[in-house]
Amino acid sequence: MRVISYVPRPEGKEIPGYIEIVSWEELLQTSDYISLHVPGGEKNQGIISKKEFAMMKKSASLIQVSRGGVVDEEALAEAIRNSQIRGAAVDVFSEEPPQKDNPLLKLEQVILTPHIGSNTVECMDRIALDVAEDVHLVLSGENPKHPIKR
Template sequence: MKVLCTLPMTDAATCQLSGKAEVIVLRDQSDAGCREAVANADYLVVRSQLPDDIFDHAPRLRGVVRHGTGLDMIPVEAATRLGIPVANVPGVNAQAVAEYYVAGMLAFARPLARMETILRGQGWNAGRALAPSATELSGKTLGIVGVGTIGRRLAQACACGFGMRVLGMQRPGATLPDAVQPSSLADLLAHSDYVALCCPLTSATRGMIGAAQLRSMKPDAVLLNAARGAVVDEPALITALQEKWIRGAALDVYARQPLQPDHPFFQLDNVMLTPHVGGMTAESSSAMSAGTVRQLLQMMAGERPEHLVNPQAWPGRRAAQGGRE
């Protein structure tokens, strides 16, 4: 059997599949390249955006595993219609993403990297000149949009570790940790010094942070997004940063990825940019790959994967050569 990975897994995970399947890493990341490669795949491991029609080009495909949590990269409804089970690996990178948000806040509160650059280039006194502008997280307000697994860990770290006040917006009916004060989006944006977007991309959250929401934020507030780029109206955010509606932004995700070299973000000095690595650490990568392989092996053995996200597809799932079981 052939397992196609849109991006590599860890070496240990690949070794686990040795003797059971041939692991192939996608070389051509274009939509056309993905369609061509998946035609001969029995299983698909997803770490990057799939074309909407990908499953129309996958006659042998028996299962898909998302190497991570978010499912917006996969046309799940299309998979379900074709009897292709889809699983994910939820929660294993939550700590990594929570720590990314903390790092983003600290980067604005204490601009140590910039201080070091100035120290190396301009000397001791020039480096010290930035110190009076540094701030502390203690006593500041963090607003978390989407208090799920990641949001809860972030809230605990900031409330207990830094003494921050934490506001949280969560879907109706969901409970919040004791350290989080429930808030509407409008109040959260108006009162937060830092706003962390921890929500999934859905029809309700797409474009949720637009011009009106950015204008409602405090002028010294910082927006942090390691969720999905499309949660934010990117042109509106560019304008907000250019015109200093807010202090700045720490961004790990974008409307279009990879971020193009001529993107306006690169011309701004009040935005911290990273290449969609918020959930990637040695520990989280190992855990995600291990969880992915475990569910691949379950599907290969005809067993229901532990984190199946489209159970409707399971009864009529595809058999080994493209038929039905």
């Protein structure tokens, strides 16, 4: 299996050897599955919209687990209805909970989850370990690895 990724600024990032870095356009044009893991914010709002869906393979599926608003949900629904892409899995929405008239709710080719993508046994175990380590650090007079920022 070929694993490709688009990384806007790869300098200084540890990228496993099995991942091939490609351009945004190549990622969209050649991927069978596109999994989004980007931060929210204005910079990434609507980075996947009509233009990007038009570049994708008809057999492509989109996995949206980043932040709401990163994907234009109307454009996603339209791309699926028009067979521009095969389907999608969506864990985050522009508006949560999604409104009853959200077009993604009516499509059989879309798997929907209620913003629980990180709710796995492995993730919860890791969170518990991180919290325990930080408590130990603080009680030992050191700074925590994951401080709460206000």
